[in-house]
Amino acid sequence: MSTATKTEDRSDGPAGVSTESLTALLVAPAGKRPRAGAAAASTAFGWRAMLKIKHVPEQLFDVTAMPIMFVLMFTYLFGGALAGSTEEYIQFLLPGILVMSIIMTTMYTGISINVDIAKGVFDRFKTLPIWRPAPMVGYLLGDMLRYTVAAAVILTVGLILGFRPDGGPVGVLAGVALLLVFSFAFSWVWTMFGLLLRTEKTVMGVSMMVIFPLSFLSNVFVDPKTMPGWLQAFVNNSPVTHLCEAVRGLMAGGRPSADIAWTLGWAGLLLLVFGPVTMRLYARR
Numbered sequence: 001m002s003t004a005t006k007t008e009d010r011s012d013g014p015a016g017v018s019t020e021s022l023t024a025l026l027v028a029p030a031g032k033r034p035r036a037g038a039a040a041a042s043t044a045f046g047w048r049a050m051l052k053i054k055h056v057p058e059q060l061f062d063v064t065a066m067p068i069m070f071v072l073m074f075t076y077l078f079g080g081a082l083a084g085s086t087e088e089y090i091q092f093l094l095p096g097i098l099v100m101s102i103i104m105t106t107m108y109t110g111i112s113i114n115v116d117i118a119k120g121v122f123d124r125f126k127t128l129p130i131w132r133p134a135p136m137v138g139y140l141l142g143d144m145l146r147y148t149v150a151a152a153v154i155l156t157v158g159l160i161l162g163f164r165p166d167g168g169p170v171g172v173l174a175g176v177a178l179l180l181v182f183s184f185a186f187s188w189v190w191t192m193f194g195l196l197l198r199t200e201k202t203v204m205g206v207s208m209m210v211i212f213p214l215s216f217l218s219n220v221f222v223d224p225k226t227m228p229g230w231l232q233a234f235v236n237n238s239p240v241t242h243l244c245e246a247v248r249g250l251m252a253g254g255r256p257s258a259d260i261a262w263t264l265g266w267a268g269l270l271l272l273v274f275g276p277v278t279m280r281l282y283a284r285r
Helices: 002-011 019-026 038-055 057-063 065-083 086-105 107-119 121-125 134-161 168-196 200-216 229-235 239-251 257-284
Strands: none
Touching: 038 134, 057 065, 057 086, 057 134, 065 086, 065 134, 086 107, 086 134, 086 168, 086 200, 086 239, 107 121, 107 134, 107 168, 107 200, 134 168, 134 257, 168 200, 168 239, 168 257, 200 239, 239 257
């Protein structure tokens, strides 16, 4: 009687789960363990990225204070000289600053990945029975919140300074949505660097060497028609230029179909090239 009771006690775990079922789950071969789906795993890692922002809110400094500084500095430094007034210049400048600020923010994806690698977190991720790209996609999904916050901050400051988009809320939302799509694709470049380079400072240095020329050699601040012919050839074919033109056009109430097509094409190319390279580096690391 007492023996049967002891056996029954050993067979029941927490919440009525039998010890045998828990043991079978823990010692099951890797191929027989329950595997989280792609969407569930990616969402879980995206939520992890957002929780990191919650516990370290200083991470939002680059998407709040920096955009405000950019808008104020460039509007009042160049507005009178380039457009005759700050009110007129901000109609041209604000979509460009929006593009530049969010593109600069994308490099923090690679930095975050590099930090987790240095701490050994990625070694744990690779042992989990999950969809292999889930950690990478999760980082990118979490950073979409950062991009959205940056867009909201820049637009708010712009409206205070006199920015009036003729496209209304629909045009503004369409421009921001296109920018987020491109930023998601562009972030895969920095995930590759985050896996490839050894330290976070190196990732930041290389990222800035790529982002700064792309941002300033574009139509973010001025019309390319004022540039030398050889420079116009580069600027007019830059992905940042196409993105700026598309966002400006949408916010102004136009239909810049050619620039939208170019932007989506660049985004697709970035995903096709850097997505597989990143995953191969991740599998080999």
